[in-house]
Amino acid sequence: MAIEFRRERLQARFLDPRADFSEKVHSFEVRADPLTQAPGYIYEVRRVSPQKKDLSPVIQESLNGECPFCPQAVDRLTPKFVAELLPQGRIQVGEARLFPNAMPYAPYSAILVLSRQHFVALPDFTREMLTDGLVASRTYLQRVQEYDSRAKYIYIGWNYMPPSGGSQLHPHLQVEAAYFPAPYQKEMLEASRQYRIANGTNFWSDLVIKERELGERFIGNTGSICWMTSFVPRARLLDIQAVFQHRETFLDIPDEEFGYFASGLEKVFRYMSDQNFYSFNLSINSGIAGDGYFWTQARLVPRMTFSRLEISDCSYYDVLQDLHFGNRYPEDTCRELKRYFEG
Ligand SMILES: [Zn+2]
Numbered sequence: 001m002a003i004e005f006r007r008e009r010l011q012a013r014f015l016d017p018r019a020d021f022s023e024k025v026h027s028f029e030v031r032a033d034p035l036t037q038a039p040g041y042i043y044e045v046r047r048v049s050p051q052k053k054d055l056s057p058v059i060q061e062s063l064n065g066e067c068p069f070c071p072q073a074v075d076r077l078t079p080k081f082v083a084e085l086l087p088q089g090r091i092q093v094g095e096a097r098l099f100p101n102a103m104p105y106a107p108y109s110a111i112l113v114l115s116r117q118h119f120v121a122l123p124d125f126t127r128e129m130l131t132d133g134l135v136a137s138r139t140y141l142q143r144v145q146e147y148d149s150r151a152k153y154i155y156i157g158w159n160y161m162p163p164s165g166g167s168q169l170h171p172h173l174q175v176e177a178a179y180f181p182a183p184y185q186k187e188m189l190e191a192s193r194q195y196r197i198a199n200g201t202n203f204w205s206d207l208v209i210k211e212r213e214l215g216e217r218f219i220g221n222t223g224s225i226c227w228m229t230s231f232v233p234r235a236r237l238l239d240i241q242a243v244f245q246h247r248e249t250f251l252d253i254p255d256e257e258f259g260y261f262a263s264g265l266e267k268v269f270r271y272m273s274d275q276n277f278y279s280f281n282l283s284i285n286s287g288i289a290g291d292g293y294f295w296t297q298a299r300l301v302p303r304m305t306f307s308r309l310e311i312s313d314c315s316y317y318d319v320l321q322d323l324h325f326g327n328r329y330p331e332d333t334c335r336e337l338k339r340y341f342e343g
Pocket residue numbers: 067068069070071117118119170
């Protein structure tokens with residue numbers, strides 16, 4: 001098995017104004033992503049959780065205009081699919097409703113509204129609600145594949161609450177089928193293909209085996225879904241991956257496994273809520289049927305602002321250099337998360 005978790009401690013020296021300008025050596029860690037080899041830094045700062053935020057003014061503000069995703073407006077204000085694609089116009093599974101994105105980012109771009117309720121707090125998302133939404137997404141994407149086989153690059157995203165970039169508070173996901181992969185999806189697909197060529201094995205299978213064996217970042221299982229903290233975090237305080245074992249594409253995932261994934265998300269959301277996180281980005285990346293080197297995976301990072309100045313958690317490093325750093329060790333957050341997955 002060729003997976004390597006490469007890390008090195010580096011040092012920087014300066015004259016410290018808090019110690020009469022005597023020389024101080026500060027150390028931090030650089031790590032290489034085991035799949036893409038992209039570097040990332042870990043620079044631990046004070047172990048503090050975000051402060052609990054009163055969300056009621058944000059919720060109130062979001063209701064000042066009419067929310068197009070609320071039950072009294074959704075039929076009136078959201079688009080319908082063209083009849084050749086979906087004669088019924090929209091897809092409904094339980095409370096979940098899926099319809100075309102009025103601001104499409106791909107030839108097939110849909111919005112999935114998860115709930116009838118306008119605001120759902122993190123601990124209030126239910127397994128049923130999340131599962132129904134994923135089933136609706138798969139139903140749509142399967143129909144797209146029949147209709148236009150060129151739209152084979154599937155990715156799903158969730159921006160929850162304003163720090164994440166989400167423009168509507170009402171919980172909703174973006175479900176995309178595109179002619180080209182998203183850049184990070186492309187990087188993962190290509191690196192997984194190269195790994196297969198070099199090692200003759202599937203990177204994701206090897207990752208699960210290795211992480212489970214090491215136990216440092218392996219949070220646990222919900223059914224067949226494996227949950228881990230990422231060796232090289234893409235966010236300051238938390239970065240979680242979930243792997244759908246043996247599922248090359250999102251289209252292959254049965255309802256039961258969406259339920260397993262939803263039950264893992266419930267646990268993650270409870271942890272995040274206890275830690276005062278209230279916003280996140282999530283993406284689900286699908287592989288291509290028949291390629292044999294990728295397993296569908298999801299990645300979740302919280303989003304936040306810091307201090308009363310509302311300093312963004314993304315800087316030029318993230319946005320313009322694709323260089324990410326964490327302020328907590330993934331091995332520490334894994335230990336905390338494990339407690340939510342036990343029992
Ligand atoms: Zn609403």
